[in-house]
Amino acid sequence: xxxxxxxxxxxxxxxxxxxxxxxxxxxxxxxxxxxxxxxxxxxxxxxxxxxxxxxxxxxxxxxxxxxxxxxxxxxxxxxxxxxxxxxxxxxxxxxxxxxxxxxxxxxxxxxxxxxxxxxxxxxxxxxxxxxxxxxxxxxxxxxxxxxxxxxxxxxxxxxxxxxxxxxxxxxxxxxxxxxxxxxxxxxxxxxxxxxxxxxxxxxxxxxxxxxxxxxxxxxxxxxxxxxxxxxxxxxxxxxxxxxxxxxxxxxxxxxxxxxxxxxxxxxxxxxxxxxxxxxxxxxxxxxxxxxxxxxxxxxxxxxxxxxxxxxxxxxxxxxxxxxxxxxxxxxxxxxxxxxxxxxxxxxxxxxxxxxxxxxxxxxxxxxxxxxxxxxxxxxxxxxxxxxxxxxxxxxxxxxxxxxxxxxxxxxxxxxxxxxxxxxxxxxxxxxxxxxxxxxxxxxxxxxxxxxxxxxxxxxxxxxxxxxxxxxxxxxxxxxx
Numbered sequence: 001x002x003x004x005x006x007x008x009x010x011x012x013x014x015x016x017x018x019x020x021x022x023x024x025x026x027x028x029x030x031x032x033x034x035x036x037x038x039x040x041x042x043x044x045x046x047x048x049x050x051x052x053x054x055x056x057x058x059x060x061x062x063x064x065x066x067x068x069x070x071x072x073x074x075x076x077x078x079x080x081x082x083x084x085x086x087x088x089x090x091x092x093x094x095x096x097x098x099x100x101x102x103x104x105x106x107x108x109x110x111x112x113x114x115x116x117x118x119x120x121x122x123x124x125x126x127x128x129x130x131x132x133x134x135x136x137x138x139x140x141x142x143x144x145x146x147x148x149x150x151x152x153x154x155x156x157x158x159x160x161x162x163x164x165x166x167x168x169x170x171x172x173x174x175x176x177x178x179x180x181x182x183x184x185x186x187x188x189x190x191x192x193x194x195x196x197x198x199x200x201x202x203x204x205x206x207x208x209x210x211x212x213x214x215x216x217x218x219x220x221x222x223x224x225x226x227x228x229x230x231x232x233x234x235x236x237x238x239x240x241x242x243x244x245x246x247x248x249x250x251x252x253x254x255x256x257x258x259x260x261x262x263x264x265x266x267x268x269x270x271x272x273x274x275x276x277x278x279x280x281x282x283x284x285x286x287x288x289x290x291x292x293x294x295x296x297x298x299x300x301x302x303x304x305x306x307x308x309x310x311x312x313x314x315x316x317x318x319x320x321x322x323x324x325x326x327x328x329x330x331x332x333x334x335x336x337x338x339x340x341x342x343x344x345x346x347x348x349x350x351x352x353x354x355x356x357x358x359x360x361x362x363x364x365x366x367x368x369x370x371x372x373x374x375x376x377x378x379x380x381x382x383x384x385x386x387x388x389x390x391x392x393x394x395x396x397x398x399x400x401x402x403x404x405x406x407x408x409x410x411x412x413x414x415x416x417x418x419x420x421x422x423x424x425x426x427x428x429x430x431x432x433x434x435x436x437x438x439x440x441x442x443x444x445x446x447x448x449x450x451x452x453x454x455x456x457x458x459x460x461x462x463x464x465x466x467x468x469x470x471x472x473x474x475x476x477x478x479x480x
Contacts, residue, residue, distance in 0.1 A: 009071050011098055012062035013135050016071075024132040030065055031135045037093055038136055041144050044161055044345035047087035047094075054085045061085055062093075094144055101134030102127050139329065143349050143377070162189050163345040164213055164355070170195065171358040171373070173205040179213060185441025189213040191357070207359050211370060216355060217343055219372055223387065224340040224351065230384040231334055238384075242327045245382045254317065261313040264306050271303045330378040353377050362411055367403075 010016060013034045014024040033054070040050045064082045066072035097104050106126045108117040150166030168177035168191050175195035181187065190212050195204035231238040278295050281287035287295075333350060340347075358371040375381050392400065417423035 009073070010066070011096060012066060012093065013099060014132065015069060026133050026135060027069075030062070033059055034093060034099060034135050037090060038140055038144055039346070041094060041147060042140065042346045042349050044163055044349075047090035050090050051085035051087050055083050058083045059085070062089065091148075094148060097127065097141075099134065099136040100129075100138060100141055101132055102129050103131040104128075139333075139350075139377070146353075147349055162213060163343075163348050164191070164216060167348065167352055168216070168355050168357060170205060170209050171356045171371075172207075172209070175205060177209065177357060185438040185445070187445065191216070207363070209357050209359050211357050211372070216357075216372060220348070220352065220355075220374060221340045221343050223374060223383070224334075224343075226384045226387045227382070228334050228337075228340065231331060235331075239327060239331065241385065242330065242379050242382060246327065246379055257313050257316050261310065261317060264310050264313065268303060268306045268310065271299050271306070275299050275303075327379060330376065333378070351376055353380070362407075367407060 010024055010027075013027055013030045015027045017023040017025045037050055037054075040053070045053075060068070060082055061079075061084060063072055063074045063077070064079055067075045067077065093099075104125055104127050106124065107119060109120050109124075110117050147166070162179045162181075165179055166176070169175070170177055170193040173193065173195045175193050177191040178194050179189050179191050181189045190210055192208040192210050193205045196202060196206075196208050198204050227238075275296070278287055278292055278299075282289070282292045337347065353375045356373040356375070358373075360368045360370045362368045373381055414423065417426070
């Protein structure tokens with residue numbers, strides 16, 4: 001409880017300051033590897049990929065490195081592979097709060113049955129902040145935990161991973177959006193709602209919310225460029241608009257949560273009084289045993305539910321004040337980059353919290369509008385003033401008006417054909433030919449991928465004879 005390290009040893013990335021073994025200092029060599037692991041995670045690499053890269057670069061595993069400095073529990077161990085990194089080691093490093101400069105005690109507790117130490121829930125840990133020098137900053141640590149909690153960015157058929165995966169969400173059902181790359185016979189990555197495609201199709205979400213990945217990337221880059229330009233032109237006004245946007249988004253929901261928190265606390269106090277009352281009535285004989293058991297179970301269940309709800313509400317309310325002070329962090333992040341012409345995976349993870357995609361205004365229309373909401377880290381949804389506004393000349397306005405009228409007329413015709421069944425007849429007529437055309441394009445793309453060596457179907461893999469392990473075990477097993 002004094003905040004001292006209880007293990008008697010250090011973790012990878014730190015060393016003892018002196019022989020008293022009371023204070024950690026940063027081990028520069030190991031700390032550089034820890035920062036590299038976090039940076040590679042921010043760049044979209046998974047634990048297995050990171051482990052493979054460190055092994056290829058012949059970086060010593062943590063146990064070997066600590067043993068070389070006379071630390072750890074493996075000081076006298078002979079290692080078969082001093083560079084054999086595993087994905088579990090990477091995951092453990094990414095989860096350690098000690099790299100933030102905190103001391104974390106009481107992670108384990110001895111169980112009364114087997115007398116062995118077992119890990120307890122994170123809520124039961126005791127964390128002492130700023131006890132030693134940090135290796136990883138809080139923003140990077142939080143982003144890495146969010147990335148680890150999201151869907152993995154698996155490579156596609158030609159070895160590329162789409163950086164937006166894990167950030168895209170459907171506006172109607174809230175489900176995650178997954179990428180499809182060759183379904184249309186083209187190398188155009190498109191995101192669709194994952195809930196729509198679940199069988200029966202269209203029940204969990206009515207439409208696909210389809211959108212091209214490059215459209216979203218362009219929108220993010222344009223928004224960040226506009227924010228950067230606005231912040232440089234008038235810094236004071238930019239800071240104020242960011243804070244105003246935060247208040248607008250959070251004040252309504254926080255007010256409801258504060259109101260609910262008061263109600264929940266009041267009800268919890270009432271339940272405590274009721275429990276005391278029924279216990280007293282039971283002892284005095286005013287309440288039958290069966291009735292007491294029913295009321296006791298009901299009140300206890302409600303009290304447990306309220307305790308969990310109160311804890312969540314308190315965290316939300318306390319985090320509101322913290323988020324109000326995060327505008328400066330967002331501004332510092334904007335100033336970190338000179339331009340946003342090329343968005344890397346690391347930049348996306350640093351800036352974007354989530355992207356919410358709405359359905360197109362008109363289904364079946366190629367030239368239409370589609371709303372996309374970008375929620376940034378630290379500030380939430382923010383759009384700089386006058387972003388996207390375009391001044392049109394009278395000639396351009398007239399051209400736009402005619403274009404809109406034509407689009408309206410074509411869409412009305414489409415809806416009329418759909419209502420009288422003619423559209424369905426047309427789609428059934430061209431469905432087979434269209435499907436065959438798309439399948440031919442997909443096969444051509446797959447042939448290109450196989451020629452490049454980035455894709456192979458299971459049918460062309462070498463077949464191995466099955467091993468008769470069971471028979472071998474029986475032959476060499478001792479007699480009963």
